Amino acid sequence: MTTTPFPETREALSLSLQDAGFDMPVVEHLTAQARPAILLVTSGFGETEPPLGTSRLGGRPDLPPDMAWPTRPPYPDAEARAGYHRREAERLLADSGKPRSWMTPEQGERFSKEHRDKADAIESEFPLAFFGQFDLADLSQQPGFDLAFPDEGRLLVFYDFWEQPEDFTPAASVGWKVVWDKTPASDLVRAPFPAALTAISDDDWSSIFKPAHITGKTVLTPIPPNDKGWNAFPLDDDEALEDYHEWLSQFGTPDMQGRANHQFGGFPQTLQNGLQARSQLAANGIDCGSGDAWRTPEAQALLASANDWRLVLQIGVDAHTGMKPPGAYYVLMRDQDIAARNFDRARVTYQCD
Template sequence: MADTPLPPDRETLTHTLQATGLPAAIVAHLAAQARPAVLMPTTAGDEDAIPAGASKLGGRPDLPQGMAWPLRPPYPDADRRAQYYNRKADDLLANPPSWARTKGVEWFSNEHRAKAQAVAKDFPLAFFGQFNLAELAQAPGFDPVFPTEGRLLVFYDYWIEPEEFTPEAAVGWRVIWDPSPVAELVRAPVPQALLAISNDEWSCVFPPAPVTTQHSVITPMPFNDKGWDAFPLEDNAEFTAYDAWFCAFGTPDEKNRDNHQFGGFPQPLQNGLQARSQLAANGLNCGGNIWHTAQAKALLESAAQWRLVVQIGADPHARFADVGAYYVMMREADIVARRFDQARVVYQCD
């Protein structure tokens, strides 16, 4: 569990960095690079008591009149995905593992068959949350690169959980900026297809968890950020000092921590947030040996343009599992141009 909250301002960040013994020039450089962000703690909520357009995780989205619940189309590589799920279904029946016997091998096998069919047709995306930008913009930690009106809504194929490193996975999420007036919003009913695959043990429909009073922080740059230039990572003493300081803030898959964040630097659970986003967004499958090709190397030169929009971590109120976190990533130029359809949603776990 994290023992140290993220610093509330640059002065505090500088003071705690100085205590690591890092050289003054490096401390000043890292403090200057740190980005403001807004943390978004949640509480348990009643859907009917949450105002239209308010920031929340889970529940039902507030959509403009006439806008349907977002569906993803069939995955472009649906045949490959269907073969994968059908093979898993066959393997379960042929060699039932001990963990599957408690519920019934056929139940798990049938779920894989259902996924094999679902990837080849339109299917509703799970609603992760909506974030009221006008309210968030009142916090000092709100980065003015983002819009200051409307809402940002995040939908994701939680059932399939598409890998972020393939171009084809991009149909598995939708990030929508909706500037509609609040008076024009309608709280959408949950599609039956999502309800049909949800139960008491696992669900694609999350309980509503409204965001309570948000607060501002300054977020330090992770050493695996593509913009890292504070010191060579081969310097063991400086790396060890910074890593221990950074890790003390914790990770967004922990309990009793503010895991949800708008803007700033992320607290990644793995490497590759920017690099994988850059390659996959440019049509390269980076799940293999593409990294050493000339095309990949050329693209990676500008991977630092990708930055965090929203980080969604473990949440006991919305019942997001505490086994990872979701990161909405965008190029800064796309944020400025309000091209939120270009966002990528990356899931990471330890």
């Protein structure tokens, strides 16, 4: 499917909205509300080694000499998580032996072992997969760089790609780590892959990604209707909302092949609703996996500030790294945590359509 690139100027964005038939007051509002972002376009390194400290997806992280590869502890709810995987292991093994099963007995044993291994990993310390590092000094040279972020050092994103922790429970937050590091590039050390990550990775599925070079390009990102700051027109105006979704669809989504799916700052291209709200509730200790949790007075009070959460990074499908569909990953932080440089309070959310 062919997609349209995001506009690079507010004039181009305004003309696109006018061409779609929106009234001028709505066009002016949406144009003013759009956020600049840096589109992260990837390319392969070939046989060359990436320079230390530079922006890239995948590969091996460049860490300070005294910093080990980030790991997570056992999940706080490890008993329940591991129990699920062990039950799945038994079910798959039993189903593979039934007549006309979609699995062969050999496949059943392999799939069952994967769940048993995952259960064991959940109950122990385990290394996080490396998604990428982002040179803020370099990105800050782009006109679309958000001045709320520091213009020095680099951000590194690690994530439990094997477990894919959900975004709605407080317990899931051990499953990722966002690091802001200001070590001079000349002092960095390229970390080797942990044996535990290598052991669970093969040609079909991997927690190890190939390195991909990043080139930044400034674009304007329109606000999605599910953003807590939406006020361009009432969301119960079904006709206008349908027209806006149709207009947005031309830009594609970050789970699509053949487009630039990664982004620093701006508005995200979400695949589900509730990105900010679930971040707000889970970060404040509320498991919002059930509808009842959302209706409590505590949750309602917290949701009033859900708009404080904004996109830091969006990481989607990428052919150069081997990040395959479905889905995309979103790094979110509250405005006040960005200002205080508390990157340890970031949340990483996985969404798939």
